[in-house]
Amino acid sequence: MTEKIAIIGSGPAGLTAALYAARALLDPIVFVGPAFGGQIATTTEVDNFPGFPNGLQGPELTMAMREQAERFGARMIEAVVDSVDFSQRPFTLVADGQTYTAESIIIATGATPRPLGVPGETEFVGRGVSYCATCDGFFFRNKEIIVVGGGDSAFQEGLFLTKFGSRVRIVHRRDQFRAGATLQKQAGANPKIEYVMNTVVERITGNGKVDTVVFKNVVTGKTESSPVEGVFVFVGHEPNTQLFQGKLEMDADGYLTVDDRLHTSVPGVFAAGEAHDRVFKQAITSAGFGCMAALEAEKFLAHAAVTA
Numbered sequence: 632m633t634e635k636i637a638i639i640g641s642g643p644a645g646l647t648a649a650l651y652a653a654r655a656l657l658d659p660i661v662f663v664g665p666a667f668g669g670q671i672a673t674t675t676e677v678d679n680f681p682g683f684p685n686g687l688q689g690p691e692l693t694m695a696m697r698e699q700a701e702r703f704g705a706r707m708i709e710a711v712v713d714s715v716d717f718s719q720r721p722f723t724l725v726a727d728g729q730t731y732t733a734e735s736i737i738i739a740t741g742a743t744p745r746p747l748g749v750p751g752e753t754e755f756v757g758r759g760v761s762y763c764a765t766c767d768g769f770f771f772r773n774k775e776i777i778v779v780g781g782g783d784s785a786f787q788e789g790l791f792l793t794k795f796g797s798r799v800r801i802v803h804r805r806d807q808f809r810a811g812a813t814l815q816k817q818a819g820a821n822p823k824i825e826y827v828m829n830t831v832v833e834r835i836t837g838n839g840k841v842d843t844v845v846f847k848n849v850v851t852g853k854t855e856s857s858p859v860e861g862v863f864v865f866v867g868h869e870p871n872t873q874l875f876q877g878k879l880e881m882d883a884d885g886y887l888t889v890d891d892r893l894h895t896s897v898p899g900v901f902a903a904g905e906a907h908d909r910v911f912k913q914a915i916t917s918a919g920f921g922c923m924a925a926l927e928a929e930k931f932l933a934h935a936a937v938t939a
Contacts, residue, residue: 633721633732634660636928639712640739640871642669643914644904646696647921648737648928653703655929660706660733662726668693669741670762670905671914678769680914692914717878717897720935734935735899735928738879738887739921740871742905742912747779747864751835759841760862764788765913768795771861777802777844779832780865786814788865793823796861802827804849835862870906884909893924899935901928 636652636659638645645661652659671677671689678686697707710726721732744762746752752760761767764778768791776796778789781803792799801808801818806828808815818824827846833854834845844859870885880888880896887907889895895902903924904917 635932636735637724637731637733638737638739640664640741641667642741642904642917643671644917644921645739646700647918648739648903648925649700649705651922651925653700653705658704660708662712663707663709665711715874717900720899735931737924737928738902738906739904740906742868742870745867745869747832749832749834755835755837755841759837759860762864764791764863768792771795773797774860775858776861777859778863781805781808783810783814785865786810786818788863789824790817793821799823800825800827802830804831872906892927899931
């Protein structure tokens with residue numbers, strides 16, 4: 632049986648696409664992937680998703696989105712897509728050894744924050760270690776914060792975090808930043824921001840939550856411990872698009888190339904969320920992209936049916 636729409640990914644983009652496709656009676660299937668819910672499912676507190684004035688847990692939000700999509704007929708497949716063939720329609724996908732075909736595809740595989748890879752980082756995710764200042768900054772009011780990175784994202788998020796933290800130190804492994812001149816000027820004028828140059832984070836420690844970071848100066852080799860309660864890491868993201876290399880157009884960093892209606896380089900294949908979005912990276916914007924992709928897929932299928 633050939634499906635009308637197959638959605639790859641189960642974060643806010645994929646689940647919203649599933650909801651809209653299901654309400655359009657397109658009976659979408661959703662390949663859940665390696666981790667249901669995407670990045671937001673690892674967030675302990677979500678306070679910036681509209682409609683929840685008291686906030687909620689990340690897993691709670693994504694499970695509610697799943698139940699809503701399933702209520703209208705979306706089908707979740709607990710499998711990881713291993714290969715795709717977009718050379719002709721219907722498109723072919725292989726997931727956990729089983730072959731599926733679909734008339735249209737929505738790619739919502741998201742992106743993964745690039746970690747530091749230091750001891751304590753994984754242990755304290757959600758308990759002092761974060762990859763999203765907009766998501767978690769509010770919880771670090773009047774606390775010592777460090778931002779790790781030297782590019783635009785590190786400076787943008789660092790400036791945002793000055794609304795909350797008592798001090799924000801931007802820690803960079805080199806002696807020069809990559810961030811734009813305007814951002815550096817803004818940060819330099821902010822009394823809450825300090826720079827820690829030629830330095831890397833060597834270890835993150837705590838008791839239930841982060842309380843100390845060990846720094847290492849890459850020039851002198853000297854290490855020192857410092858009280859820190861918030862560690863925000865901005866050393867880049869990796870879009871989860873390796874599966875589509877050589878099959879869809881993407882930029883040098885692996886983000887899928889789409890037009891303003893989220894069409895990829897192959898007609899009938901759409902992208903939604905952080906697989907293409909290198910700017911906003913929010914659950915609500917990913918959900919919006921999921922809506923757009925589903926609406927466009929519906930139009931594509933309707934047109935294909937007329938011209939068949």
